Structure formats: C-alpha cells, structure tokens
Amino acid sequence: MGKVLEMTGKTVEEAVNSALEELGADRESVDVEVIDEGAKGLFGIGSKSAKVRVTLIESQTEDGVQFLSSVFEKMKVEVDIDKIEDEESIQLKVTGRDSGIIIGRRGETLDALQYLTSLVVNRKNENYKRVTIDIENYRKKREETLIKLAERLAERVIKYRRNVSLEPMNPYERRIIHSTLQNNDYVETYSVGEDPNRKVVITLRQGGGRK
Amino acid sequence: MKELLETIARSLVDYPDEVRVNEVESDKTIILELSVAKEDMGKVIGKQGRIAKAIRTVIKAAAIKENVRVVVEIVQ
Numbered sequence: 526m527g528k529v530l531e532m533t534g535k536t537v538e539e540a541v542n543s544a545l546e547e548l549g550a551d552r553e554s555v556d557v558e559v560i561d562e563g564a565k566g567l568f569g570i571g572s573k574s575a576k577v578r579v580t581l582i583e584s585q586t587e588d589g590v591q592f593l594s595s596v597f598e599k600m601k602v603e604v605d606i607d608k609i610e611d612e613e614s615i616q617l618k619v620t621g622r623d624s625g626i627i628i629g630r631r632g633e634t635l636d637a638l639q640y641l642t643s644l645v646v647n648r649k650n651e652n653y654k655r656v657t658i659d660i661e662n663y664r665k666k667r668e669e670t671l672i673k674l675a676e677r678l679a680e681r682v683i684k685y686r687r688n689v690s691l692e693p694m695n696p697y698e699r700r701i702i703h704s705t706l707q708n709n710d711y712v713e714t715y716s717v718g719e720d721p722n723r724k725v726v727i728t729l730r731q732g733g734g735r736k
Numbered sequence: 737m738k739e740l741l742e743t744i745a746r747s748l749v750d751y752p753d754e755v756r757v758n759e760v761e762s763d764k765t766i767i768l769e770l771s772v773a774k775e776d777m778g779k780v781i782g783k784q785g786r787i788a789k790a791i792r793t794v795i796k797a798a799a800i801k802e803n804v805r806v807v808v809e810i811v812q
Contacts (some may be wrong), residue, residue: 592747599740600798626801627791637793644787645747 529580533574535561545580545646549594554587556580585654586610589646593617593638593658596661602627604660613656615646624661632667635660636695668701675705675727679712682727693718737806740798741768744791749776753775768795771812779811 530547534540541557548555556579563575581587582634590606597619598603604621628635643656659665673714678689691702702725703714713730716723737777746752750774758769772780781788792808799806 577772595743595747596794600794600801602801623801626797629797634793634797640790641744641748641787641794648748649777680800 531560531576532579534563535574537575537577540577541579544577544707548579548581549591549598549610550581550587554582554584554590556582559684559695572628574671585646585652586615588648589615589617589642589656590632592645593619593642596641597627600627602668610654613653614657617642617658619660621661628660628663632663632695635663654717667698671698671701672705675702679706679709680729682729683711686729688726688728690717691724693722694723696723699723700726737766737795737798737802737804738768741770741791741795741808744794745770745772745780748787749773749779751776765807766799767807767809769809769811771810777810777812 528548530544532540532544532547534543534548537616540563541660545552545555551632554659558578558580560578561573561576564571564573566572590608594606597606597726602621604619604623607614607618607620609618626634627638639656642658643654643662646656647653648702657664678691678724680686682689692699694702699716704710704715706727709730711730712727714725714727716725738757741757745755745757749755749772753772754776755774756771758771760767761768770780779787780791782790786798788808788810795806795808
C-alpha cells in the first residue's frame, strides 16, 4: 500500500497539484480520488474547497525516485529527476545546477548514489532491476573520454613497445577500455590489482599482432 | 547532515523506526553515530563494508558542500 495523502484546494486541480508537490511525485505515479468537487460560490459566498485523496502507486521505480529525491533534498541540491524504465532496468536522469557535487571525483559520489538507489529499488523485490543514474550526461561524456584515452594509449604502446597501465577504475569503466581495444590487432588488455585499485593494463599482443 | 544519514539508513533497513543518529561535535568535525536494529546491521554495512562505504561517500559529498568535516560511525 502506497502513501496516501488528503489535500484541499480551491479547485480539484489545485488540490492535486499541492498533493503531488508534497509527495514529490508526478501525475502518472499517483491515483487520485475526488472526495469533494468543491464549489465556486457566488462572490465568495457559499464557496467550498475541493478535497482529494491522492495515493502514491508503489513501484520499484517510484521507490528509487523517492529515495533519490529525498537524498537530494537533504543535501540541499536542486535537481530534476527523469525516469526511463523497462522490464529489466531503470534509468534515472538527473539535471540541475549542483551536478558537480553529486558526481564527485571520478564519478565516485554518482556511483555511490547509484548503488544505494539500486539497493532501495531491489530491497523487497525478487524482480531484480538494474539501476543506472546519470547526471548531466556525465556517463556518456565519460565513456567518450575513456574510448579516446584507450585509443591514444594503445598507439603509445605500439610506438614505444612498452606496457601502459591506466589509473584505477570501476568495473564499468574498465569494461569500456577492454571493449574499445578488444578488436585492436596490435594490443590486448587485462586488469590487475584488487578493487577499488584495480586497473587496466594495455600491452602488445603476443606474437606481434594478429592477421 | 544528520537528517541525510537518517533518510539513507531508513530506506535501507527493515526496521526504520529503530534507526538512530547521534550527532557529536568536536572541533571542526561532526561525528555521526548511526545505530540500527541488530538484524539490520548487514543492511547498512554490506559485504566488505560496501554499503557503509557508499553511505560515507554520499555524506562526504554533502559535507564538502557545507564546508564541514563529517565522520560516520556505525555503532552497536
């Protein structure tokens, strides 16, 4: 059973809107029951407030959005959260001014928020959903940066015939490096070390290149 | 800061009513002592402390924003 809220307002619409604001939800994620239509009255005489009962529909996505928005509220950062969901995954897209603070060094804070949100979303559900959070397109931009970096370092390995190890990265980022270079004819990649210091090494392909 | 920690912890545990955060100020550092129901300890610590680490990372970000030093301790 989701959160229920009763709200009054001049009109039904006003009452619903203030309930949504209070719940931090959007129109699609609630059921609205009109308790009292309200009445305009004449010159303010005989006017009556509208009253609605708004029920938050419980869903894994809603749990995630609720959690994230309450965390942002307590952190005093003003952001908007958009959601895209399908059967297996939930993507939350965050936009707003304070994005630097919630990304953190090398995306550290963003990853922590994503992990915690994923725990909340999958807490009582057998139906596992993968949660990704992106802030101001950080992940997309980071991916492009990593692809360029991998290609540049691969050239260096080929030119100087020496291994290059990258800075420590999380599994997701390491995978980007591995997959960027997996079809490279001259270099190959592997990871060394233990998380959180695990890093990718680029080395010359054995046998000096494949056909 | 205290409220942020409470919000996060309550969302992770099975017994949110038993989440307590005690705030201790010393010099320029705020120590937040988090306690949860015995059964919920794993839910705020996680395997190899992974959850505790994520919680600390988020609190740290909030602390940087407010220009304070915050330490999160999980107590029995």
